[in-house]
Amino acid sequence: MTTTKWWIDGGIFLTMDDDRPLVEGHLVAEGNRIVYLDEAHPGALAEGAERIAGSGLLFMPGLVNTHGHAAMTLLRGYADDMALQAWLRDKIWPMEARFAAEDVRAGAQLAVVEMLKSGTTAFVDMYDHMDEVARVVEQAGLRAVLARGVIGLCSEAEQRAKFEDAVRFARDWHGKADGRIRVMMAPHAPYTCPPAFIGRFVQAAHDLDLPIHTHMSETAAEVEQNVREYGARPVEHLDRLGVFSRPALVAHAVHLTDDEIALLAERGVAVSHNPASNLKLASGVARVPEMLRAGVTVSLGTDGAASNNNLDIFDEIRLAALIHKGVSGDPTAVPAREALKLGTVYGARAIRQADEIGMLKPGMRADIIAIDIDQPQYFPRTDLVSHLVYAGSGRDVKHVWVDGVQVVRDRVCTRLDEERIRAEAAARFERLKAKT
Amino acid sequence: MTTTKWWIDGGIFLTMDDDRPLVEGHLVAEGNRIVYLDEAHPGALAEGAERIAGSGLLFMPGLVNTHGHAAMTLLRGYADDMALQAWLRDKIWPMEARFAAEDVRAGAQLAVVEMLKSGTTAFVDMYDHMDEVARVVEQAGLRAVLARGVIGLCSEAEQRAKFEDAVRFARDWHGKADGRIRVMMAPHAPYTCPPAFIGRFVQAAHDLDLPIHTHMSETAAEVEQNVREYGARPVEHLDRLGVFSRPALVAHAVHLTDDEIALLAERGVAVSHNPASNLKLASGVARVPEMLRAGVTVSLGTDGAASNNNLDIFDEIRLAALIHKGVSGDPTAVPAREALKLGTVYGARAIRQADEIGMLKPGMRADIIAIDIDQPQYFPRTDLVSHLVYAGSGRDVKHVWVDGVQVVRDRVCTRLDEERIRAEAAARFERLKAKT
Numbered sequence: 001m002t003t004t005k006w007w008i009d010g011g012i013f014l015t016m017d018d019d020r021p022l023v024e025g026h027l028v029a030e031g032n033r034i035v036y037l038d039e040a041h042p043g044a045l046a047e048g049a050e051r052i053a054g055s056g057l058l059f060m061p062g063l064v065n066t067h068g069h070a071a072m073t074l075l076r077g078y079a080d081d082m083a084l085q086a087w088l089r090d091k092i093w094p095m096e097a098r099f100a101a102e103d104v105r106a107g108a109q110l111a112v113v114e115m116l117k118s119g120t121t122a123f124v125d126m127y128d129h130m131d132e133v134a135r136v137v138e139q140a141g142l143r144a145v146l147a148r149g150v151i152g153l154c155s156e157a158e159q160r161a162k163f164e165d166a167v168r169f170a171r172d173w174h175g176k177a178d179g180r181i182r183v184m185m186a187p188h189a190p191y192t193c194p195p196a197f198i199g200r201f202v203q204a205a206h207d208l209d210l211p212i213h214t215h216m217s218e219t220a221a222e223v224e225q226n227v228r229e230y231g232a233r234p235v236e237h238l239d240r241l242g243v244f245s246r247p248a249l250v251a252h253a254v255h256l257t258d259d260e261i262a263l264l265a266e267r268g269v270a271v272s273h274n275p276a277s278n279l280k281l282a283s284g285v286a287r288v289p290e291m292l293r294a295g296v297t298v299s300l301g302t303d304g305a306a307s308n309n310n311l312d313i314f315d316e317i318r319l320a321a322l323i324h325k326g327v328s329g330d331p332t333a334v335p336a337r338e339a340l341k342l343g344t345v346y347g348a349r350a351i352r353q354a355d356e357i358g359m360l361k362p363g364m365r366a367d368i369i370a371i372d373i374d375q376p377q378y379f380p381r382t383d384l385v386s387h388l389v390y391a392g393s394g395r396d397v398k399h400v401w402v403d404g405v406q407v408v409r410d411r412v413c414t415r416l417d418e419e420r421i422r423a424e425a426a427a428r429f430e431r432l433k434a435k436t
Numbered sequence: 437m438t439t440t441k442w443w444i445d446g447g448i449f450l451t452m453d454d455d456r457p458l459v460e461g462h463l464v465a466e467g468n469r470i471v472y473l474d475e476a477h478p479g480a481l482a483e484g485a486e487r488i489a490g491s492g493l494l495f496m497p498g499l500v501n502t503h504g505h506a507a508m509t510l511l512r513g514y515a516d517d518m519a520l521q522a523w524l525r526d527k528i529w530p531m532e533a534r535f536a537a538e539d540v541r542a543g544a545q546l547a548v549v550e551m552l553k554s555g556t557t558a559f560v561d562m563y564d565h566m567d568e569v570a571r572v573v574e575q576a577g578l579r580a581v582l583a584r585g586v587i588g589l590c591s592e593a594e595q596r597a598k599f600e601d602a603v604r605f606a607r608d609w610h611g612k613a614d615g616r617i618r619v620m621m622a623p624h625a626p627y628t629c630p631p632a633f634i635g636r637f638v639q640a641a642h643d644l645d646l647p648i649h650t651h652m653s654e655t656a657a658e659v660e661q662n663v664r665e666y667g668a669r670p671v672e673h674l675d676r677l678g679v680f681s682r683p684a685l686v687a688h689a690v691h692l693t694d695d696e697i698a699l700l701a702e703r704g705v706a707v708s709h710n711p712a713s714n715l716k717l718a719s720g721v722a723r724v725p726e727m728l729r730a731g732v733t734v735s736l737g738t739d740g741a742a743s744n745n746n747l748d749i750f751d752e753i754r755l756a757a758l759i760h761k762g763v764s765g766d767p768t769a770v771p772a773r774e775a776l777k778l779g780t781v782y783g784a785r786a787i788r789q790a791d792e793i794g795m796l797k798p799g800m801r802a803d804i805i806a807i808d809i810d811q812p813q814y815f816p817r818t819d820l821v822s823h824l825v826y827a828g829s830g831r832d833v834k835h836v837w838v839d840g841v842q843v844v845r846d847r848v849c850t851r852l853d854e855e856r857i858r859a860e861a862a863a864r865f866e867r868l869k870a871k872t
Binding site: 073074075076077078080081082083084087110113114117276278279280281282283284285305308309310311312315318319321322323325326327328329330331332333335336374376377379380381382383384386387390391393395396418419421422425426428429430 | 509510511512513514516517518519520523546549550553712714715716717718719720721741744745746747748751754755757758759761762763764765766767768769771772810812813815816817818819820822823826827829831832854855857858861862864865866
């Protein structure tokens, strides 16, 4: 890749940097980094740069989706509005059992198109056949933290094979695609992985110097089961197993006590809050205001498209801003600016990349999205943060750059054939359904 | 208006008619009505008709927004994340007190652009300076049920002037704009209108044969106040005052007992559920599953843009499908198809126009929206109702027809100058702010 230079001429920049939240001016990027952001014209620095007209656009850091299963876009709308266990047992698991590598590729491609077009520039993914997902990420040009998710309710031989696959995947892909791909260790959940199995992943995470990602305390039933089987709630259980001795990201964290919240804060465990999925599956409402007050890093995830059913982080941002007010009775809970941080700065922090992404600032990576604000829902121009949070949508994203490269231009993915990807996903789904 | 004929050639029609929910075929409209909808080619009926290519589009009835204050788009983002009383007293009411007719016109225009482009073809509006709103509706081409909202906490002379204005507005506008405009009587709320004042509106509603629209039981505090002042909760209080002797539409209805729900069902009172506004203002979560079970007509409203902060009914549909699951713990609560009915069929029923709109069916008015489903979030093509509810957005609306006339073509309003309207709204807001 040749080093390119580009200059956004006259835009509004929502930096997510508290020291300088809004800049009306100019941005210059060189290679994969922002080198200039100021009210003043960049002068000589703009020479030889590709000029991008910023008028009518709002620029902000790309969004971070900290929990999902990209391939599950293939099951979008396949089964909804069912009780969780029946949904999994009768619908989702039988279909997933039939997933071949090609299905994961088709689903991941569809997911990446949807994420990029709605402004997500970095995502966390936990699934099987992860080489396929990694290859899609490499080609599509976005950033990802990938993990071979493993369920340990199987024979010792199968456990070993899954463990080895997870380690092999980490060795093959961590740091690849110009550093855009990183890897985590991911035992699926305390209720699907025996303690000894989790222990092996903790050890591997230490050996390979990788973070750990897992589902935790998504439903009340799973917390009760944990207490019955292991004599402790999931937070204490995972802590005893050493999971939190590594940088850790836990998805859901809906059912927490005050003590558990305090322990997550103390251990520096980051949370991926998945409001749409938690509501749709009737899991409950996570205690986000309390976690934020306690100093826990809370970020946002869509979860898989089978339980959401979309991958637009703007939707999660709005839900996070709305539901905690409605449920707590406190209209000041999770204000708009905080909600937007969940999807940007805190997302970057949750995946341990806050020094590189999540803010627009000279020295940071050029992961930038441009929002078309010449639309009725962005008027009057009272408060752009409020408009983005309460009235914005991923559909308003016009351009996307990741690592300095434009990957969406005028709402079209530059490195992917969207029409072919939609058709492939449709065909793979029909094939899976026919197998029943 | 000359009678025109047009033919949608080869589309998918989500009719919202339980007898025939999905038709892949053809629709012909003549004048303001649907005259044909079938799998088969319309043959001679298509002769001389304007042909609209339906490929890649999903057609459904236009959405109905059953509660709002259009002019309040002017205050979008002006004040958020505050406690309700401070928000009203310190921010909203002082600004509203400065509203001139021109402000209402500017705000209503902006609202109508946003609603039309996001697929709303009929809306309920309660505010002051309603002649301005009516003129905007007349020009824009959509359908509306308008009401001069009145607060009775004022002198007898002021009360009389407001009452006379409401009656005069009804006489001037009910049935106008080719019947697209209808009028209701609208005492603002039991806590802002003394009983005798409400009684006068009930009498006027009888005399003029009009329905009644009011806010009811939005907050717990307001219910308590009603009990203190009148010895009854709002439902019983309004019932005693005769409000439910008229066709009635109540907005919010968040805090209801089982008995109140039963009474609303018995009296045929329709409810406008406003999930985004109720969450944002921390009012609570309405008992929608219980109301639906009891046979109450529940529809959806955005409320004003100052407490939402958008007018996209797709957002309310998704919220209605998500929050009642999450809060009740029942993942089967408000399934996708029911949520979509809230925004279409039940909306039409709530404004007593179910014989004319809310369904695609020969004989019904041609109020139709076309959704661009060649987008990733509509793949695979498993269940289009699910995709619309859980992944759809008003931004996906490509064309809109109301009463047989195309009012949005390729995402642009055909009868309104969007750029001028955005600029006027911005200018009027700056002017209002400068007055402080």
